[in-house]
Amino acid sequence: MEIFLSAIFSGTSRGAIYALAALGLVLVWRGAGVVNFAQMGQAMFTTYIASTLIGHHYSYWLAFIVALISGGILGAFVDLSVMRPLSRKRSSNFLDSPAMRSTIPVIASLGILGILQSGAGIFWAAEERGFPTPVNSLGLVIGGKTMPFTAFDLFVIGTVFITLVITTYFFKGTGMGLAMRASALNPEVARLSGIKIGSMRTLSWTISGVASSLAGLLVTPSANLSPSTLDLILIIGFTAAVVGGLDSLLGSVIGGFALGLLISFVNVYDTPEDIFLAILVVLLAVLLIRPQGLLGSKEVRRV
């Protein structure tokens, strides 16, 4: 029983982080039509910034805020320096087919990932570091048993929930959110409606940068910080986003928790070596059986 509960609890707390990573991916996919494979690289980079500040005895919360802001700036920079020039080039003969149009940004994002990882290597990678939590991380006691579930885990879940509510409200309840959705869904009609789609794209990269930066800050305490720390989170986050439906915010969060539990149960009742296989199986199963995911809308995009 204790082991079962522990599997549930650690699955939930990891799931919250996967949810956040998935949310970041969905934000850029919805806002700019790009799956950003550099996302967790950006998160890693901003976590290093936070870690450096904390190392210089600044408070956690200052470092936290600075990391989120730099996450936003980094996201915007990625868009302005690479993705926007790329979308302008869409008339070139290498980008004229839909297949290549969706492939080229993926390749570009891998290049960005490479730059961020090697950059972090140059700046910071001589030593391995940990990363602190803002609140105490002693396990919750249930019936005299300490569970792998801490105040920090609650903090993470709370943060994910708040992020979900804010982003959902932003998209559904504000004009800016509507403009962002419109530009992603149909750039031409959006432009004819007077929406500055370039700015909207940049904005979604910015918001996603903040969300991923948040994911980085929250996931790193349970691992160690190194340039490639968060690669795995990207892969799990992607799978979570696909499971939930790549265009659904709520779906991505549900997908994140589902993946967290799945991985936790594979880990506890099978073996950690099977985690990657389990991820692959789930991903393929969803894509082949229900390609739009749990909550994705069917007609949005062919996978």
Add this chain to the structure above:
Amino acid sequence: MALVAGVAVSSLAVTALPATAATDPGVTSSEIVLGMQLPQSGPASPGYNKVDDAARAYFDYVNSKGGIYGRKVRLEVRDDQYKAGLTVSSASSLINKDKVFAFIGSIGTQTHISVISDINRRGIPDLFVNSGYSGFYTNPKTYPTTFAGLGTYVVESKIVGKYIKDTYPTKKVGILYQTDDFGRNALQGFTTAGLSFEAKKTAVNFIAGTQGSIGLASQLTALKANGVEIVIIAAVASATAIAVATAAQLGYKPDKWVVTSVGADATTFQTILGSKGVTPAVSAGMLAGIISASHAPSPGDTTDEYVAAFKKINDDFNKGPDKRWDNNVLQGMNIAYMATEALFGTGSNLTRKGIISYIENNGSKMSSAALSPLGYSRTSHEAFTAFWIGAYDGATVLKPITGTRVLYTTDSGTGPVTVSNYMRPALPADAIAKGA
């Protein structure tokens, strides 16, 4: 089975080696070139990336004292990122471009195995490899030029396993091991030593290190739920730190933690926890009482003459990005120290065959910072065959557990664990051993 193809090629080629005069590559009248392969970037690099700088610092020290028979030692280092595909290329670069005389201190079982056959086939000395995989050393006919730079995992597990069985005969013993060759080798070693584990209950594994330490909390909960009182951790130092910290969060306080020597590094332990906001005083408290085995003195034991001398050399000569004194630095220095000794011992007419034969014949008499005897002989290329059991005190120093240090020795086969009376040779005045 896996090694069969390699064997056939290597044994064939070695007999065909030309008789070498003093014209082996990498040796001139003024210079000896050595090569080292290790992960300097990428996920596996933290910690290990200090070994080359430490070794180079020692060689620079030797050079500042006039070198070896007037020859300065130059250490060429290649980053293989812990990817075997790159190890092959970087070995070729060291052999063909830098024309190294010998390899020293290459790090990693899974990387080194990709080049060991080729290095041996060419008759290049492959000195003091930083891998505890006994398959490299126990049969010199297979890898005639390869010598260990660590005690084997099997020897260590047998010694620690026997200690646990003798000291805590009634306690429930469990193991937390990382999911890779090192973790599995350790599990196997402790099983050989007579400890028995039950998968998923008292033997649990996790994905360690920078990939996010997946499942650590659940695995520790499993150990806790199954009433494990003695927990052996077989993981790299950073993952060990995270494991101990996670257990504390879970309120899991086993009677004893036992950490393998690979994972027992006080500096890494404190650095990792320090960057998580744990003060040095608290992390020292977490470390206190943890049992580990070592073939070397504790890096924190500055009363040890080797430690003191090496630390001074490190301060003066290390130009690496992170030169903080720890096990990795001590190990790097010690390998360079032993290499220097062997180079001196071989004589001014330095050849590859010469140095191999010197280590095979005189290796067991060589000195090193290690408190353990060296197992080098014509029939075995194992390095440290003895370990002493210690526990960390409150000041992060590994101290002999019974007050006086007892060395236990055994082999990588099925031989018994016995007490060793080995006495380490004293450190030469200039901290440079000149060989027999």
Add this chain to the structure above:
Amino acid sequence: MSRTRSYGRKNLIISILFAVLIFILSIKLDPYNLGQLAVALMLFIGVLSIVLLTGASGQISLGQGALMAVGGFAAALAILNLGLSIWVAIILAVIAALLAGLLLGIAAARLSGPYLAGTTLVIALAIPSLATRFESVFGGDVGLNINFGNPPAWLSSLMGSVGYEQWQLLATLPFAVLALLFTSNILNSRTGRSWRALRDNEIASSLNGIDISQTKIFVFVISSGFAGLAGVLYGLRGIVGPSVYPISLSLMLLTGAVLGGIRSILGALIGSILVVFLPDVIDSIMKHFSPSEQVANYLPAMISSLLLILTVVLNPGGIAHGLHRTRRHL
């Protein structure tokens, strides 16, 4: 028809010239560069698998390294357990990779763009992990030792002494030439044209009677065979194991393909030479500036990532496209 035949003759001549050029280099180069050139040829075959897949048919794969692993492991098992010669093992490896490609292709045919990219990325991670899952068969993290062995006596007697790296290169060469010939012929054939039609407009090509999913699976299978071949040869340098085929290998192939020119065979060659030799060039330039250890270690990766982005943004056709344009201007 006659056009196809003239293409065929041209391709044959180019392939022979290519073989002769590499053969001359195999006599001229020093051992280190021989080994590097051998790696470049192995990766060339791997990059061709991307030229076929992404360049010609518009499907992306970040998991070619996994297919290389399939080839490598199949060959290693055949050599070590069945005692087969490496040449037979290479053929078996290609067959194994073709089968793996069929399985993947059936799934992949329904995916495109980022979905396909993400899925193949997960594949790149999951397949090598099987090696540790079934350690007794695949040798775990340590892997399985195989190698090219010693050069045959007839070759040594023909060429004088054949060095270890030289033999790696000479043993790889025929496969690279075959891959080159096969790729250039298939891309100029009707099959190749139907792939390009698919890439440029799926709907139109299905109206023209091309079976979309069958064609996609077929490309995937062929491409996998190439990757498998590259994988065995790469493994024959000493070892087959998970750390030989990491994700970074898949990304390296993609980088090579994009830098050289993702739609060009010449580009594949340029790209694979570039990813192999560029780090060496950067190293030798950096030596003059004595950079810090971290800069020295991470700069090559940074430069190749930077080149990747610059290529995609400024010149998506890669170097080959640039050359082609320059030639047209002259």
Add this chain to the structure above:
Amino acid sequence: MLEIKDLVTEYGSVKALNGVSLVAHVGKITTVIGANGAGKSTLLRTISALEQPRSGNISWNGKSIVGLSPEKIVRLGIAHVPEGHAVISQLSVEENISMGALFRMRSNKVDVKNAQQEMYQLFPRLEERKNQLAGSLSGGERQMLAISRALVSRPSLLLLDEPSLGLAPLIVEQIIQTINDLCRNTGLTVLLVEQNANTALSVADHGILLSLGSVVADLPAAQMKADVSLRAAYLGY
């Protein structure tokens, strides 16, 4: 007044517009008719800057608008309803309408609300369905929605591309009538592109016949409607 002079627009090396000149007067409906591929849609797309002209000039109320971005042009009061009932099917009806007025939101919130209400009065069926996704609407409703999306920005020039395409005659009649009323009552200038020449010419003030990217006739609508030979030559009936 919209004034177009010697406009040339190319797709690659194909000239879609080959020196088009025309004038659309304020408060009037000007219709551009022509066969498929005559360059009608390209003309509208060039005006709203979705395509950049190779040469020539477009001026609105005396000022050149060439080189401005589509977003800017909307802000000058030029609204374009592109071909094919262009709405965003994944957004609700209400969202589609408000989308058209987003850029005025900050400057005049009250008027935006009013404009939205006016759209529902204009097309009551849209109000009934305002929370449905646009994708679930019928073709006619979508066209109404597309027009509302454009009108809600309170344009002074409406570019309307093939509103009748694929719709039942009754619906076409209704839509065209609405446009006509708007034009007569509010002084809206309309540039209406149609393949269905009869319908277009029956409401328009002025007709322009385009063929292969060039203007072949520029006549009052009634006159063009009566010219049987012109129709036979260029429209095939």
